[in-house]
Amino acid sequence: MNRLKFVFGIFFLFGIIMSTQSMTIKRLEPSSWWIGMKNPEIMLLVYGDSISSADVSINIPGVKIKEVRKGESVNYLFIFLTINQNAIAGEFPIKFNINGKKVCSAFFKLWQRKTGSADRIGFNSSDVIYLIMPDRFSQGNAVKLNSPEMLDKSGRKEPYGRHGGDLKGISDHLNYIANLGATSIWLTPILENNQLRTSYHGYAITDYYKVDPRFGTNEEYKNLSQSCHEKGLKLIMDMVFNHCGDNHWWMNDLPYQDWLHTFPTFTRSNYTISTIADAHSSQVDIDKTVKGWFDNSMPDLNLSNPEMRTYLIQNSIWWIEYADLDGIRMDTYPYPEKEGMSEWMKALLAEYPNFNVVGEVWNYNASKICFWQKDFPNKNGFNSYLPSLMDFPLMDAIHNAFIEKDSMDAGISRLYDVIADDYLFPNSNNLVVFSENHDIGRIYELLNKDVRKFKMAMAFLATTRGIPQIYYGSEILMDGNKPKNGDAEIRKDFPGGWTTDSINAFSPEGRTALQNDAFNYLSILMNYRKTHPVLQQGKLIHYIPENGLYVYYRELQNSAVIVFLNNNSKKQTITTTRYNEILSKYKSGKDIISGEIISNLNQLNFKSKSATIIELIN
16 A cells, blocks of 8 residues: 555656746736826736646745735636835846746736826817727738738738738828827727637737737837827727626636536527616526627636636726827627626726726617716616716717708707707716717718718717717718628728829828818818817707708807708708897807808808808807
């Protein structure tokens, strides 16, 4: 018996020796952090062969190990550090030891936090957001498309393939975006999506700390942010916390069994976010909303797991600091656990009190989405702390307002009715207003390719409350019918973004007369808005539409702008007595599109299907 124990002991010792010889660190996330953060504590995720059997030691001035937790998988450790204000910047080893002997190490870097980083001002109602799908905008470096480690080898000829747009292509056209009048850029996700197919959109992330090599590098993303700032543009990062891609590196070896939401068989979300706020919802419906997968290639993350939640919070802060970001757009905001998302948002605002995050809360009823804005007086005391929402109710109204026959509850009245619901929101001026994005049919197509209606929609976006967002190509009347032809139809390549393109719509010479008319109109609108705070912060008063005419004005101190949207198919001449509460203060006005001076405000003429925007003059 003793001899048998001796043999087993020899084999056990031999196993330890062999495992320690092969022990390597495969992942350290994050691999860097900053001195001077308001929250001095961070969590490091360490992944390596049997790493949980190792002890951890750090000899970094001003850095202490607070706690080490083992994952359920033997290949994970979670190291909690405290970084004091007096820590020294530099790169330092984290040592992993077994029986007092070092078996491997990983290097961790500390940076000194940039002065003023905590006080950064996020995007707000002074901004106009330009939304870009990087793969479809412009290619600056053709070599990146053929990155050998990437699984998807599809090309530009395939509608759902990788077309090759990249960060360099965006950087090459920053002047174009700024000249249009945009002040912020929102890119759909740029992190690695190393999936077998159809991941050009970026929403199936396989590495939360790495830019997809087909777009560029982390350094190039940071340089893009710097270039944006030099041209007066803010940069908004699109993040995804509800799900990852099924080829994410952790999928073959999860740190915990509850790292993801799993079911005995594949279970799809019911996509019904109203279940979260509904006081009468059944638990089974709530669970399917929150825990069901968006798609079979998008595993659902579990934000109830504390390490997962901390991982995602830190990832956001890391990218804000590293790339000097000005905002975040959070995809599918209501679908993860609401308590986890609330904790994430509180952590961000603790570090950056003036930062802004807009959440995608896709529902067409204001009563359904107001629940998700910061400080909404929810009866059960829940506070999302989310500052901004995508205004889907207003988007839906825009789609119908200019094509329906006008009545008390249809046509142009839809715009009035949605704005009238603003009492539901703690801050309606921090809603992002839009008519289209990468998930919805092109507005020019939806308005039956009528440029008059397109101009009305753009005029409304530029002059109503909130933060306008336009989608790349709107300015050149890009079309596409999603219900008929799918997502690829509304995500076409921008003409001129590739050297092989025969048409270059980045220049006036490459655009048709109609495209130049639309571009110039939008450029005048957005550049006017950029320089006139009355359209950014001014009080809004509107009037019940009559005869297809919707009228509202914005007023700020001694500045005022009045807007007339004539949705009537006929021209109109009106007397303006009804609007004297504002017009009586002013003697004349200027049409901001034509520059024409209007000396008589008592009677005005409007073309059919037209927008008239008048800057009022004392």
